[in-house]
Amino acid sequence: MATKYDLSLCIMTLLLALLTLLSYATASHPHNKTSSPFDFLEHLKGCHKGNRVKGINNLKKYLERFGYLNYKNHSRFNNDDFDDLLEEAVKTYQINYQLKPTGKLDDKTVSTMMIPRCGFPDIINGTTSMLSAKHRQHHGSIHTTAHYSFIPGNPKWPPSKYRLTYAFAPNTRSDAPAAIARAFATWQKNTHFTFSKTSNYQSADLKISFQRRDHGDGVPFDGPLGVLAHSFSPTIGIFHLDAEENWSVGVKPGAIEMETLALHEIGHLLGLGHSSVKEAIMVSGLPAGVKRGLHPDDIQGIKALYNV
Structure with a gap:
């Protein structure tokens, strides 16, 4: 016959096991990761020209913020249509980051866009130095390509x-x-x-x-x-x-x-x-x-x- 001590020990063991399981589940549950302002991009994987998906408007804001988009027609900017201008902007982004320029939001493109980043735009006033900054370097018989860039206008300290x-x-x-x-x-x-x-x-x-x-x-x-x-x-x-x-x-x-x-x-x-x-x-x-x-x-x- 079990004593009160045995029952108490059994209950304590079960409680510890449950707490361990809950701690593991909490640590490994995907919803407990730190959220990011760029998380909306995950939902847009696979999107391409012709799609209308909620959240594409946020993609337009993202690309405008870093210099890739400049809609003259604000109605096109404020909707969720994946139009031709957005496709071109995505292609430019992909070229800048050495991704395949498909214009589609493939896994690699979305993963790159979701990385926390500097707020300095990649393109300033329509000028992208990243695309033009492939400078030939000569080292004897070896030829390499440098990908550094300058800020448009080449501002520098005197x-x-x-x-x-x-x-x-x-x-x-x-x-x-x-x-x-x-x-x-x-x-x-x-x-x-x-x-x-x-x-x-x-x-x-x-x-x-x-x-x-x-x-x-x-x-x-x-x-x-x-x-x-x-x-x-x-x-x-x-x-x-x-x-x-x-x-x-x-x-x-x-x-x-x-x-x-x-x-x-x-x-x-x-x-x-x-x-x-x-x-x-x-x-x-x-x-x-x-x-x-x-x-x-x-x-x-x-x-x-x-x-x-």
Whole structure:
């Protein structure tokens, strides 16, 4: 005959087993992953010209945001029709990211579009530097192609401003300055620029701050795992990071590695556009849990821009 102690022990064992199962189910359930502003793209896989699917309007907004679409007829922009202009925009995106230019939202295209990314557009005022930036490189008998790009108009710092100061806004999180300083040091080692930190935010050449989407000054942030940061071309010198992101110093699952992101944005501050090389720091997307350094394509690009 079972004693009260035996029954209590049995109940406790069953409860522990149930709690373990519930914890496993919660951790592995797909609905518990961090949502992203780009999640709507998953629903659009397989869409192509001629389709009318709810959410295509959001795809148009996505492509307009990064420079690929400019509808003169707003009624065409505000509907869910996959029209010829959208097909051409998708093809241009696919070419920029070295995907097969079908104009269809295939798995690889959607997966690329869903990667958290920099808010700097790939195409500015109808000019895409990514498509035109396939520069022939000659290394003895070996010929390679570089895919770095410059911001349209090739803005850059004048020779009198090769020594740049940078400063952080008062609201900057405590772990950011050291990580971003390492990113500046990496660019300094590979360029003719020198960077020094100053406490005078207003007079600094480069101003760094964390902003939220409700800031009210047109900052294009949209919540975690969407647009991560954005910066301006020379000689504006402004660099904003999304305060809502899950940032990390070093690789951490589900977090955006801050030094890597800073390396990318400093490239824009110096005049580089986006690269189509997936391993380059100047590629637009940065998945969570990934750390990168400068790629030869990045270094070739900055040296070509400044003729050094």
